[in-house]
Amino acid sequence: MALIEINDLQVSFHQQGVIKTAVESVSFHIDEGETFSLIGASGCGKSTVLRVLAGLQREWRGEITLLGQKIKPQQRFTGQLRRDVQMVFQDPYSSLHPQHLIRRTLGEPLKIHGEKNISARIEEALEQVGLPTDAANRYPHQLSGGQRQRIAIARALLLRPKILLLDEPTSALDMSVQAEILNLLNRLKREHGMTYLLVSHDSDVIAHMSERAALMENGHIVRQFSRDDLRQAEHLLPGSL
Numbered sequence: 394m395a396l397i398e399i400n401d402l403q404v405s406f407h408q409q410g411v412i413k414t415a416v417e418s419v420s421f422h423i424d425e426g427e428t429f430s431l432i433g434a435s436g437c438g439k440s441t442v443l444r445v446l447a448g449l450q451r452e453w454r455g456e457i458t459l460l461g462q463k464i465k466p467q468q469r470f471t472g473q474l475r476r477d478v479q480m481v482f483q484d485p486y487s488s489l490h491p492q493h494l495i496r497r498t499l500g501e502p503l504k505i506h507g508e509k510n511i512s513a514r515i516e517e518a519l520e521q522v523g524l525p526t527d528a529a530n531r532y533p534h535q536l537s538g539g540q541r542q543r544i545a546i547a548r549a550l551l552l553r554p555k556i557l558l559l560d561e562p563t564s565a566l567d568m569s570v571q572a573e574i575l576n577l578l579n580r581l582k583r584e585h586g587m588t589y590l591l592v593s594h595d596s597d598v599i600a601h602m603s604e605r606a607a608l609m610e611n612g613h614i615v616r617q618f619s620r621d622d623l624r625q626a627e628h629l630l631p632g633s634l
């Protein structure tokens with residue numbers, strides 16, 4: 394079953410009287426349990442597609458079905474939909490509040506959704522991402538870049554989502570830490586039966602992580618890659634986009 398179906402998505406931004414179309418026409422589907430990746434040069438519209446699917450960019454045109462439910466432009470994500478779709482951003486430095494203890498950063502989404510046993514849930518989330526439970530008592534600047542990204546992943550997992558939108562989750566990290574985080578994401582996906590939409594510039598990351606991928610250019614999907622394409626032919630993918 395397709396958990397994400399997008400048909401002819403268009404997104405335009407209005408800036409000082411000028412209309413800039415970031416996504417011209419994008420269509421794809423992602424089946425349950427798959428990792429589907431978007432590749433493409435800077436500015437081609439990848440993050441914009443993810444922001445639409447996370448409910449952060451509410452102005453768009455086209456057809457989108459998320460988890461079997463049709464969503465509409467301007468729709469605010471509430472209830473189960475808001476829990477089921479979570480996003481991890483590229484930069485763990487700016488995605489965590491610098492003046493909040495990790496305990497607060499992780500506790501807030503649980504409180505907002507009326508969850509109980511918050512301390513136990515925070516401990517469980519930290520354990521899942523391979524961090525000691527005393528990480529809850531630190532501020533972001535007291536953690537390494539890799540640890541911060543683990544916190545961002547823990548936060549995304551707290552509400553037990555079905556879909557994770559991963560926007561270059563490792564590109565701010567050095568190579569060895571990158572591999573650890575990618576392996577962690579693959580393990581969590583298996584354990585929790587999640588579905589991933591991943592954006593990356595790195596063809597090795599795409600090949601390691603994805604069942605299928607699509608190459609975007611100027612707001613369009615210009616090419617799709619099957620698992621076999623990805624396995625046999627890393628040379629099909631531009632090395633560093």
Ligand SMILES: Nc1ncnc2c1ncn2[C@@H]1O[C@H](COP(=O)(O)OP(=O)(O)OP(=O)(O)O)[C@@H](O)[C@H]1O
Binds near residue numbers: 415
């Ligand atoms: N809020 C916004 N207002 C105006 N223009 C925007 C906005 N968000 C994105 N854009 C523009 O839309 C285009 C696509 O941006 P997007 O962030 O989706 O690209 P991207 O493929 O994620 O690039 P990168 O690889 O650099 O992250 C760019 O030209 C960008 O400047």
Ligand SMILES: [Mg+2]
Binds near residue numbers: 440560
């Ligand atoms: Mg981007």
